[in-house]
Amino acid sequence: MSGSTITPWVVGNWKMNPMQANAQQLIIDLKQQLKAGDILAGTCRIGVAPVSIALLTTKAQLEDATVEVMTVAQDVSRVAGTGAYTGEVSAELLKDSQIDYVLIGHSERREIFADTASVVAEKVKNALSAGLHIIYCVGESLEQREAGQAEQVVLQQICDISVVVNAEQWSNITVAYEPIWAIGTGKTASPEDAQSMHAKIRQGLTQITPFGANTAILYGGSVKAENAVELAACPDINGALVGGASLNAESFYQIAHAFAQSK
């Protein structure tokens, strides 16, 4: 037990997976796990982030889950409102569809889709104005870690959005530390390394917002049922953002269970 008062979050980022029939089955299986399991309401906030075309069906399918499961968007447009922006989905459109949570700044968006620091900041600004809760992803590359720059890179990513987020709005932000070298590689950061970075992030947050002490800071990068208990025992690891292992209902459930039990 860490003694933390922060309710942990465990969110499955399904990325560009799975096909519709498999996604529906995954939700059936997850609901079954939650029904048969012993995660108590209020001990862990659970969410899943499907592809955008599945947000509404996922949300509808999760309505009767015995433990609440939030539906989370994987990204949002940097353009606000409505208008002639082919292919985009704005924060207001998400909110209008009762999708209240969104991932912003995932390293795959930053690296593959050119979400620069200023694009990410625009997305954050618009999402907060529309009343969404953000899971803001940060993390360093292997090269940056080996060059001793990990902390500086991650704290800079926090600073990048602090210019568009006022002190109160931080209560609508959850941070996810996802070292890029640990994503999809099977190489998890050691609990010590992850805890150390989380503590630095918390220190940075407390300097910019009174909510810093209570901001949930999730770890992401090869989280599995097998390493979740150890990670969950770290005082500043307040949950997990799970990729691959969230595509299996049992593994995902076990990760959520580990965090629900730990705090």
Ligand code: 13P
């Ligand atoms: P993996 O759990 O597959 O490493 O993915 C982590 C991630 O990127 C979650 O957003």
